[in-house]
Amino acid sequence: MAVYLILIPFxxxxxxxxxxxxxxxxxxxxxxxxxxxxxxxxxxGKLFLILTFIGxxxxxTFLGEIVLKKIQYGFIYLYNPGLLQIxxxxxxxxxxxxFIYLISSFLPFPVSLSHxxxxxxxxxxxxxxxxxIIKNLIxxxxxxxxxxxxxxxxxxxxxxxxxxxxxxxxKSIRKIKNSVLLYLIAFNLLxxxxxxxxxxxxxxxxxxxxxxxxxxxxxKLFFDNNNSxxxxxxxxxxxxxxxxxxxxxxxxxDAFLDRSLKEKEKGKDENILKDEYDNVEKIFTxxxxxxxxxxxxxxxxxxxxxxxxxxxxxxxxxxxNRIPINYNLYILFIFSIILSSSIIFLSTxxxxxxxxxxxxxxxxxxxxxxxxxxISTILxxxxxxxxxxxxxxxxxxxxxxxxxxxxxxxxRLLFTLLVSWILTFGLSVLLTYSFYFFIKYIGIIL
Amino acid sequence: xxxxxxxxxxxxxxxxxxxxxxxxFECIYQASIILEDLIISYFNNDEISRFIDQIxxxxxxxxxxKNELRQTIRNSFKISFTREDILQFIHIQDNIMDxxxxxxxxxxxxxxxxxxxxxxxxxxxxxxxxxxxxxxxxKQLIDNFIKGYNFGFAKPIxxxxxxxxxxxxxxxxxxxxxxxxxxxxxxxxxxxYNPVDIIHFNNLVILLSKIPNSISRLTDKxxxxxxx
Numbered sequence: 239m240a241v242y243l244i245l246i247p248f249x250x251x252x253x254x255x256x257x258x259x260x261x262x263x264x265x266x267x268x269x270x271x272x273x274x275x276x277x278x279x280x281x282x283g284k285l286f287l288i289l290t291f292i293g294x295x296x297x298x299t300f301l302g303e304i305v306l307k308k309i310q311y312g313f314i315y316l317y318n319p320g321l322l323q324i325x326x327x328x329x330x331x332x333x334x335x336x337f338i339y340l341i342s343s344f345l346p347f348p349v350s351l352s353h354x355x356x357x358x359x360x361x362x363x364x365x366x367x368x369x370x371i372i373k374n375l376i377x378x379x380x381x382x383x384x385x386x387x388x389x390x391x392x393x394x395x396x397x398x399x400x401x402x403x404x405x406x407x408x409k410s411i412r413k414i415k416n417s418v419l420l421y422l423i424a425f426n427l428l429x430x431x432x433x434x435x436x437x438x439x440x441x442x443x444x445x446x447x448x449x450x451x452x453x454x455x456x457x458k459l460f461f462d463n464n465n466s467x468x469x470x471x472x473x474x475x476x477x478x479x480x481x482x483x484x485x486x487x488x489x490x491x492d493a494f495l496d497r498s499l500k501e502k503e504k505g506k507d508e509n510i511l512k513d514e515y516d517n518v519e520k521i522f523t524x525x526x527x528x529x530x531x532x533x534x535x536x537x538x539x540x541x542x543x544x545x546x547x548x549x550x551x552x553x554x555x556x557x558x559n560r561i562p563i564n565y566n567l568y569i570l571f572i573f574s575i576i577l578s579s580s581i582i583f584l585s586t587x588x589x590x591x592x593x594x595x596x597x598x599x600x601x602x603x604x605x606x607x608x609x610x611x612x613i614s615t616i617l618x619x620x621x622x623x624x625x626x627x628x629x630x631x632x633x634x635x636x637x638x639x640x641x642x643x644x645x646x647x648x649x650r651l652l653f654t655l656l657v658s659w660i661l662t663f664g665l666s667v668l669l670t671y672s673f674y675f676f677i678k679y680i681g682i683i684l
Numbered sequence: 685x686x687x688x689x690x691x692x693x694x695x696x697x698x699x700x701x702x703x704x705x706x707x708x709f710e711c712i713y714q715a716s717i718i719l720e721d722l723i724i725s726y727f728n729n730d731e732i733s734r735f736i737d738q739i740x741x742x743x744x745x746x747x748x749x750k751n752e753l754r755q756t757i758r759n760s761f762k763i764s765f766t767r768e769d770i771l772q773f774i775h776i777q778d779n780i781m782d783x784x785x786x787x788x789x790x791x792x793x794x795x796x797x798x799x800x801x802x803x804x805x806x807x808x809x810x811x812x813x814x815x816x817x818x819x820x821x822x823k824q825l826i827d828n829f830i831k832g833y834n835f836g837f838a839k840p841i842x843x844x845x846x847x848x849x850x851x852x853x854x855x856x857x858x859x860x861x862x863x864x865x866x867x868x869x870x871x872x873x874x875x876x877y878n879p880v881d882i883i884h885f886n887n888l889v890i891l892l893s894k895i896p897n898s899i900s901r902l903t904d905k906x907x908x909x910x911x912x
Contacts, residue, residue, distance in 0.1 A: 515835065597700060635696075651691075
C-alpha cells in the first residue's frame, strides 16, 4: 500500500516542477522578450530554448546535489522515519507548497519556492516536535535576506564597469568587443572553478559547452564586418567639419541659408548616432544569449533540488540499502527535464504574452542583470544555500537602477521582498501545521 | 478575487520616464505638422475647423500622457532626475501644446477683416515656418537626449546636442525679430482698421513666438539633465 502511496508525492513534485518552471521561467525570460532587438534576432528561433534547456539540466545534475542534501538533512532530524511517515510529511509539505503557488497570483507579494519549502519543513518540525536545526535555519534566513542585497551590489558594480568601459567612454566597436570578452572570461572562469570543485564530470561537460558556445560567439563577434566600423570617429570628424564651416564667416551665411543641406547633414548625424547605439546593443544582445544558459545553470542548481528534495527522501526510505550510487544525480536529472520543459513550453508563452505591455530593457542591462543573478545564485548554491531566483534578479535590477541604468524603477520593491519572504515563510509554517492538525483530527496521523 | 500584477510589473512602470516625455512631444510634433497645413488653408480662405479638431485631439492625448507621467512619478518610483525637474519639464513642454491649440482656436474664432498684404503674409508664413522648424529641431534634441541617456552622454553626443541647441537659439532670435516686425506693422494700422482685429492679430503673433521661448527653457533643462 505504502509503495503506491509514493505516487502522491511523485505527482505533487511534478506539479511543483511545472509551476516553478512556468513562474520563474517567465520572470527570467521576460526581459529578453521585452527587448525588440533580442526578440527579432533570436526570439523566433529555437537556439535560446535549447540553451535554456541544456543550462537547466547541467546546473541541476552537477550542482543541484549540494542544495539537495541540505534540504534532505539540513533542517530537521527525522529519527529514522518509516515510509508511511515520510510519504505523509512530504505530501503535506508539497501540497502546501502547491497550494501557495496556485494562489500566488492573488497574493500581494511574490512567492518563492525556497521560502515555502523550508517553511513547510519547519512547520513539520514544530508539529512532530522534531529537533529543528536552528543554526542552519538562521544561516538560511540570513542568506535569504542578503541575497537580493548581494545581487544589488554586484549589479551596481558590474553595470558601473560596463557603462564606464564599454558604453560611455568607448573609442571603437572593437574595443567594446575586447572589453566584453574580458567580462565573459572572468565569468566563465568562476563557473568552471565552481564545477571543478564540485564535480569533475560536470567540469568537463561545462568546459566543452563553454568552448563551443564561446567559439561560436567569438566567430560571430570578430568576423562580422557590419559593425566593425569606427563609428564614433566618423561622428567626431563630422562635428569637426561642421565647426570649421561655422568658423568660416564667408561660408557661415550660405551654410545657414541652405536649410535642406543642413537637415540632410543632421539626418546623417542622427543615423550615425542610431547606428552606433544599435551596434553596441547588438553586441550585448549576443552576449545576453551567451550568458542565458548560465542563468539557468544557476536556476537549475537551486530550484530543481528544491522541488525534488522531498521525493528523493521518499525513495531513499523505500529502497533503504538498495540505493544506487549517484542516486541523487538521477533524481535531479529526471526532474530537471520536467522543469526545463515547463520553462520552454509554458513560461515562454506567458512571457511573450506579458512582454507586450511592459517596460523595455536594453540588452546591456539584461546582460548585467543576468551576470549578477548567475554569480550570486551560483555562489550561494555552491555553499549549499537555497536562494530565490526571482528575488535575486529583482535585486540586480535595483542595483542597475541605483547605477542610473534605469530612468525610473521601484526601489521600494527591495523592502517588499524582505516582507514577502517573511510572509511566505510564515504562511507556509502556519498552513503546514494546520494541515497536520487537520489530518490528525480526521485520524490519518495517530 | 483581485489578481495582483506580476513582480516585473511592480518593479518597472509600463513605460520608461523618457518614453513618456518622448510620447508627449510626439503629440506636439504631430500638432505642429497640422499647424503648417492650417496656416496654408487660412491664407487660402479654406475651412479650418477640421484642423482644430485634430489639434484638440493631440492636445487631449498629450494631457493624458502628462497625467500618466504624474501618476507614475507619484507611485513611489525612484527616478534618475528630481521629481520637480521632471514635472517642471513636462509642464513647459505642455505649454507648447497649449500655445499651438490656442493659436489654432484663435485663428478659428475671428477671421481678420482687413486684407492681409503680401508682406504680412510672407512674414507670418516665415514666422510659422521658423516655429515649426524649431519644433522639428527640438524633436531631434529630445531623440538624442533619450539615446544619449543610454550612452551616458558620451562626448560626441554632448557636442551634437550643443550644436542643436545653438541652432535652436539662432531660430529663437530670428523668430523674435520677425514677431517684433509683425507687431510694429500691426499697430501701425491702428488708425486704419478695427482695433479688435489688430489686437487679435498681435495675439496670434505672441502665441506663436511663445513656442520658441518655451523650447529655449526646455533646452536649458535638457542641458541640466545632461550635466546631472
